Amino acid sequence: MFVSRKILIACALLASAAQPCVALAQSSSAILPYRNPALSVEQRAADIVSRMTLEEKARQLGHTAPAIPRLGVPEYNWWNEGLHGVARAGIATVFPQAIGMAASWDAPLMQSVADVISTEFRAKYAERVHPNGGTDWYRGLTVWSPNINIFRDPRWGRGQETYGEDPYLTSRVGIAFIRGLQGDNPKYFKTIATSKHYAVHSGPESNRHKEDVHPSAHDLEDTYLPAFRATVTEGQVYSVMCAYNAVDGIPACASEDLMDTRLRKDWGFKGFVVSDCGAAANIFREDSLRYTKTAAEGVAAGFKAGMDLICGDYRNNMSTEPEHIVAAVRAGQLPEAVVDQALHRLFEARIRLGLFDPPASLPFAGITPAQNDTPEHRAMALKMAQASMVLLKNDGLLPLKQAPRRIAVIGPNADNVDALVGNYNGTPSAPVTVLAGLRARFPDAQIEFVEGTGLVGPAAPPVPDAVFCTDASCSTRGLKAEIFRGPNLEGAPSETRTNPNAAFDWQGDRESSIRWTGTITPTETGEHRFRVASDNGYRVFIGDTAVVDEWGVGDAPSILDGAIRLEAGKSYPIRVEAFQRGVRGRQRLLWSTPSQNGNDAVEAARKADLVVFAGGLTARVEGEEMKVAAAGFAGGDRTSIDLPAPQQRLLERVHAVGKPVMLVLMNGSALGVNWADKNVPAIVEAWYPGGEGGHAVARLLAGDFSPAGRLPVTFYKSVDQLPAFSDYRMAGRTYRYFAGEPLYPFGHGLSYTRFRYANLKISAATVAAGTPLTVTADVTNDGPVDGDEVVQLYVSHPGKAGAPIRALQGFQRVPLKRGETRTISFILDDRALSIVDDQGIRRIVPGNVDLWVGGGQPVSRAGLPQVAGARAQVRVTGSRTLPR
Template identity: 70%
Template sequence: MTDKLKIALALLASSALAPTATAQSVPGTLRDSTATPEQRARDIVSRMTLEEKARQLGHTAPAIPRLGVPEYNWWNEGLHGVARAGIATVFPQAIGMAATWDTALLNRVGATVSTEFRAKFLERRLPDGGSEFYRGLTVWSPNINIFRDPRWGRGQETYGEDPYLSGRLGIAYIDGLQGTDPRFSKVIATSKHFAVHSGPESNRHREDVYPSAYDLEDTYLPAFRATVTEGKVQSVMCVYNAVNGVPGCASTMLMEDTLRQSWGFKGYVVSDCGAAANIYRPDALHYTKTAPEGIALGIKAGMDLICGDYRNNMTTDADSIVTAVNTGLLPQATVDRALERLFVARVRLGLFDAKLPFADITAKDYDTPANHAVSRKIAEESMVLLKNEGGLLPIKGEPRTIAVIGPNADSVDALVGNYYGTPSRPVTVLDGIRARYPNAKVVHVQGTGLIGPAEVPVPDDALCVDAACSTKGLKVEYFAGANLDGSMTGSETTANARLEWRGDRETSARWTGTLVAPESGEYGFRFASENGYRVFVGDKLVVDDWGVGDAPSILSGTITLEKGRRYPIRIEGVQRGARSTQQLVWSVPSAAGDQALAAAKSADLVVFVGGLSARIEGEEMKVQAPGFAGGDRTSLDLPAPQQALLEQLNATGKPLVLVLMNGSALAVNWADKNVPAIVEAWYPGGEGGHAVAGLLAGDFSPAGRLPVTFYKSATQLPAFSDYSMKGRTYRYFSGEALYPFGHGLSYTSFAYAAPSLSTTRVGADGKVDVSVAVRNIGARDGDEVVQLYVSHPRARNGLIRSLARFERVHLKKGETRQVTFTLDARALSLVDAKGVRRLTPGPVKLWIGGGQPVTRAGLPIAAGSAADLTVVGQAVLPR
């Protein structure tokens, strides 16, 4: 066979037509496009052995060549772009996208992300037509859990604290992901984590949550219901924790009674990764004594697909399924039901058709200029101007010198949040300011780290391959196994500046050499990695964050070194997925904020870029610092090292802007009183630096609105582990917030006329049209987020008000727009103590404006107007 023929055959095998190669020999109707998806799924399942069926119920579903079933990996992440599959367009973190309050734009993002998923699938499609890890078309997003408490590290993945806002944004993203083709799904979206899940991270595999019937119906379920009944999401993910004494992935109440019977869900349920094993694991929920008992219980309750996890060696319990069937614990018909749901999904993705749908998408349709433009647009819309005293912003004229200071100023981590792809050309805030002000002198000094001293890459001249320091760099050895085991796949000498992996996922490496200390004192060491690592200096293990999960860490360790002395150094790291760049960083004894203060004193403008990152707030992580615990937070304050430097910078008297980059609320009380301008930028994605710089310069008028309450302190909240909604979120919090839900300032001003109602007496259908004229009375064009809130003076259970409708509108200077909302029975309903949703006769107060009708000292009330109506009809609404 010639080389050209070999290449041609390889290209054919990896093409979109690859599955047709054996189509004639495949029995049954799996590849018969004239049959219904249900018929095709039922037929292929009927031809499998029990062992084959069991293996297909795991996220790493193997090929069945005799039946023409290709390998398929169900695990794919798409929270705010294609994640963990290499280069991709990175959009703002979900909480940032929520701050746009723009459903149309979020739908556009979803459509862009699904195109990139199709492209990534084509780029690495397996020869049999299947997919590998993170390269499939079943997307485990969006996360629509309610961000009930700002201490939760994974709240950044959500659309905020409000059930209605979360539901509408979830529907928009799902519609964009799944597409509008009546026959095929572009990708399959997943509403997660169903249900009642929001920390603490440290106990999520053992937590047993007992929400009241009221809170369940009023807060925890509405967004899920909306994405199922209206968004037609095709997949739902069940939770790690137990709900009312039963593991979420074994809950008939959740998966059968609520999801399928009440809401009519027709898709499949996938376990959170490792959640199926939580049913029986002794160190988790331990609801059953054995694995077969637990897995049988889960599948009978409605769990269709088992995702394994690093914590349990990625097991998908195939042997337990076989045992459960053979011992009578699990009917084979129930296994078949789950499998048919899974194969219906694969059929609807077009994976068994002779020609893939969406043929206009190619393997190169990701990370494109057009997609970057969408990322920049939504980053701009996500920016929330929290404070602007004296009109410091937008920046007037062209500053000669700008000092850009802080741990997030030049941080890619602060752009991407968690569950992210790799931006090809990430634009940090520093990059954005330099691009926007090319004629200014832009001075950058980190000044401090997020939770400790500033960390910088260990310089090349401090590292040597040998003890004599005759050769600079480090020796690196690569291993095929994830624990420095398996065969060694190669070695080389490399500089520290960028240490790159060779290989793909489930590999590891060891770097060795000599470190020369440039000064005496205490050093901090960390390996800036995407996965687990260890650092040894001399005979001391300085830091150990080998870990077992997905979350990157910022864990560092300290050691005292002597100037000029040479120390053996060893770094060990593990890699999972297509993430490759590693870097050894340190803090040196002389690190302090002196350079930052000097830069500020010589500048015309100081921009401090601080906050958090997904290295210190996130999913089950090790963080050793005051205010943090296991990925969650115990304090809402700006970390102490940042706060100290911010106060010193402010004391210079130079104009100061605070830019916050974080995934959850921060109690920046001191800054609110002392810093003239504060911007909330979230984790704004690959184009985030351009968005921040554009806001500072006034290239657009900010219109983002907070999707969460910014409290003054964690002491204003109930215990984190308490899932009662009493005292939480704007709907039940009666105290004074630092910045309320829905808050956000603009560079222009708006005025509202009195609302016009189609009726003031509402019947059993709850229908009333509410119209209001909104006018831009400011000096420039801008967006306004029109928010309609409903409150019931006779409401029990402490409900203050609820968001009922919203719309983001663009108004030119002097323009007036009539905005109309239609309310229905669900929008005007109340939930009783038994969890029954009712339209109840009584008075209702409406507020329509650019925020809530609340204020505090120093914070003006949002423009808006009120109206009253009376509900005279009554009705019991469906669950």
């Protein structure tokens, strides 16, 4: 201890030399108990917390935890995203969006995917760890995924991040993802997963910082909480994120009932709770929930209720400064013991990640930067993409009997990387669009690509170089480019150059901005629309007119554009501005000209033997708090679930040519494609299929595999079938409580083969409450090719108040060779046989319980094939109340 005291004195005297002090302190801090791997995690965390001042403690409670040089504690940034691959940290393997992975109904595959993701997190960490052991933003090991919220309404823009509308499917897939991220080492986490957003969060986006949700006791226990409970009690998730909204008048991040009573006492949670980014500020902000009057009272309410870590939202100036924590403690509003408890949990997490142990001693020491984005990982992405494809309709067009001679590839998502990656995404090193996948799979076909239309407006190709000049005299072609350090075009440019166009690929991990100036001379007269394909904000000015301003807040910009009338041959001054944060930084100036009316797409279809129309949505129109100026969209959410009107019009025109049309939908939420269902011979739901998605689509068309994805959400015919979006009651929502006829039901998905069910058996015709029930059935592949079947077990409680129409309580994805039969077994425990009453109490009640085992729900409609399956009934005797 004598040596460490001398170091602390030296560091105090050399306060301006923080970095050398960190290294100096670390060189002998091994003698401090918190650096001793032989001690328990609890002892080590208590030791380091005991050595901190109040001010140091407060600074450790934010997501950007600074170094403590005198103690040898490196900085750590807790904010890392891993929804379907390492996100926002540059090149990484990009898997299908979460909703797509849920469509695989394959929990073991999900765990394998998450294991790959955790390996890539470790690889990124190894690549960028600071000499003092610290980490940058998006380079750490605490992963703020998965999203466990229930996708209760297809209008929610962030539903793409979830595993769908069913609590059971969400829990099984979520547990598998958590286990893959956290690993199975008894001492160390590979990474730490986070179940979010707790609780009841599911839109609308426009009101998320103000929403006070009042779910019924029944809906809370029956729908909104079961998956969270399962990820804690079974999945052993080590982090939970509290939500923006309030529940029954109390902000989720200040709710003692949610975070202490339920999470810790009822469910036995041992990890830490982090706020959603900006949610701690929602507790006290005047324009938000305003639960307390001051910031100090707000942070005190959060920490006393059980929140351990504040994520501040830089985008909306919603960080909660450590000074408020210090003030709350000194004012007696927040006991320092509560602060210490939160810090114990946070440092136990860092210790269990191995961040204070010699790197070579860790079980992950062999993971190097080279293990990011490997061929093996991309092969896993392709496997998951294929598993997630859902064949919604097939009138015999698929699989293709032979390779077409001429293929017309049409639509806004045919050659669009945005349509592959969804949101909260990494950057694929070699993204395979649908167009690229078709060219690779059918190398001898003549493939013509015509976009034809944009997502919500005309097609918007890059502006050609030939229309730009640096000045009015056009002495030099191109545009003057001024590059600035920082995101706000401030100060003198760090570099000035001439670019042929307003296009730039940022290099390196930095904050930068750019301004292009010059003139533009259009070749047509009429309305022109402009926007910038950008990963951050942008602005376009023609003369003195601000054509479009999507400067935004630096996260997930939309495809907002603006219109201006221009005359052919006339030169106009143009100014384009854009910025980037982190490693996401690719800008391209796009425009729509008067002649872009879809005629070229119709002509391409006329010349083709097969038309592949790739449409749907992207995360530029559905997502998190965004600007979208288009019919059917609002703030990232949707007001209509129809295919956007420009796409619908072009699809009908292309279909009218009379050639076979295959519709590929790429989206993160259900689309009411009623016209296509009646008129288009084949429809594939591809979701946002990840970096290898184009290969998966092309291979499905060719019949290289039999599709076996199943819908994790109901595809309704229109929003007219639904209650109001802001109504959180579950009545009339999801397959469990929707009594109408859907377009495609939850669990639906077609195959290239056929399956038959037989010999459904139950272990007893009568069971006492609390006794497990075994259900078995034989499943045979009766069709012409090998394929997977997703065997689904549904439970119904006829006539019981509070019971859903039916509820999924078991599933297995089973590979079956042609002619093969396998016996599938399920065990139904007490929770699987229970229902929830109006008071929110979960019980097993006496009476008959109907069982269905099949390839989907036992429902059908005109135009859909009958679902294969078998029925049974069991009688339950006695009753039992189950814990929350």
